[in-house]
Amino acid sequence: MLHLSYCTNVHPAEDLAGILAQFDTYAVAVRRELAADVLGLGLWLPAPAAAELAADAGLRRRLRRELDVRGLEVVTLNGFPHRAFHAPVVKHAVYHPDWTSRQRLTYTLDLARVLADLLPDGAARGSVSTLPLAWRLPWDHARADAARRHLDELARGLDDLAAATGRPVRVGFEPEPGCVVENTAQAAALLSGIDTRWLGVCLDLAHLAVAWEEPAAALDRLRAAGLPVVKVQLSAALEAADPAAAAEALRAYVEPRFLHQTRSSLGVAADDLDQALGERLPGPWRVHYHVPLHAAPAAPLTSTMPLLRAAVRELLAGPEPACDHFDVETYTWDVLPPEQRPRDAAALARGIAAELAVARSLLPAEVSR
Structure with a gap:
């Protein structure tokens, strides 16, 4: 069965009380907007909340009940941001701690422990997405060796969890421009030898587009590398065919919170959109800026929705789908240009529902919602 969800990292919350409030403010409203009996959430749990839940089976049972009574289900967690994802400035901080640190290992195993108890009865497995090892600098053999040791320990921990609970959870490393693993070629090279029973790739379709x-x-x-696609993030990036002509429109997307890596089809790169504009990189550009799936940016800008549609077709083309977890991940709603931002919580819920409706249209009718 395919599972469709939306990622709750769009909502700020740093503790369990805040997460439960999200359900009532947004998730239930989205479910009602879609007239769905059950709505899938790609839950984001900050590290302190994940640790609290992992240490307390009673709290995990409570969280599962809170989901059930609202018609919500969780088969996937977003384990990329560690905490404070809605701080005024996030930028490079989202890549820390990275996979050279035991903090990252502990957080990810906490998430897996929580997810094993949240999985609905009909789910074959759970998934957790995580960062692609680290930001690219600094990186050397010692850091690579430390990360590999932690990946091996992660696989053993997931194996032990499945044996103890009967609920398998896999972890997908998410290639992202600017990181140690930027694209699928680097994933094939740098993740070779991982235990693919438990570890694989999270394919973010905006990142795929930005990497051209x-x-x-x-x-x-x-x-060919034997790497499973553990999870797909349905996301669209910003595109400018002629950045010079679109410079004014692009400046409206410059903002202080998130990093917006920019890549030219010619292979020229900048680590943020303001840098790309300042350096006048040759175009066309694709910008790591997740834009709503259902609403095209104002001309002359476009989005990479055509690539998203093509990718979904490819993922579903074989006798069996290449992946069964699809998560809409547009976390940038409240940093969009002001005229595109939702006015209130109800407007955000309607926007998320509209994105999910687009995603539904791309997936088979029997998808779990």
């Missing part, structure tokens, strides 16, 4: 990868070739590359 073609979906069919990217999936062939992962298959």
Whole structure:
């Protein structure tokens, strides 16, 4: 069965009380907007909340009940941001702690422990997405060795968890521009030898676009490397065919919270959008700025929705889908240009529902919602 969800990292919360409030403010409203009996959430749990839940079976049972009574289900967690994802400035902080640190290992195993108890009865497995090892600098053999040791320990921990609970949970490393693993070619090279029973790739389709990868070739590359696609993030990036002509429109997307890596089809790169504008990189550009799936940016800008649609077709093309967890991840609603931001919580819920309706249209009718 395919599972569709939306990622709750769009909502600020740092503790369990805040997470429960999100359910009532947003998730229930989204479910009602879609007239769905059950709505899937790609839950984001900050590290302190994950640790609290992992240490307390009673709290996990409570969280599962709170989901059930609201018609919500969770088969996937977003384990990329560690905490404080809605701080005034996030930028490079989102990559810390990275996989050279035991903090990252502990957090990810906490998430897996929580997810094993949240999985609905009909789910074959759970998934957790995580960062692609680290930001690219600094990186050396010692850091690579430390990360590999933690990945090996992660696989053993997931194996032990499945044996103890009967609920398998897999972890997907999410290639992202600017990181140690930027694209599927680097994933194939740098993640070779991982235990693919438990570890694989989280394919974020905005990141795939910004890296100027073609979906069919990217999936062939992962298959050839034996790397499973554990999770797909349905996201669209910002695109400018002629950045010079679109410079004024692009400046409206410059903002202080998140990093917006910019890549030209010519292979020229900048680590943030303001840098790309200042350096006048040759175009066309794709910008790591997750834009709503259902609403095209104002001309002359466009989004990478055509690539998203092509990628979903490729993922579903074989006798069996290449992945069964699809998560809409547009976390940038409240940093969009002011005229595009939701006015209130109800407007945000309607926007998320509209995105999910687009995602539904791309997936088979029997998808779990």
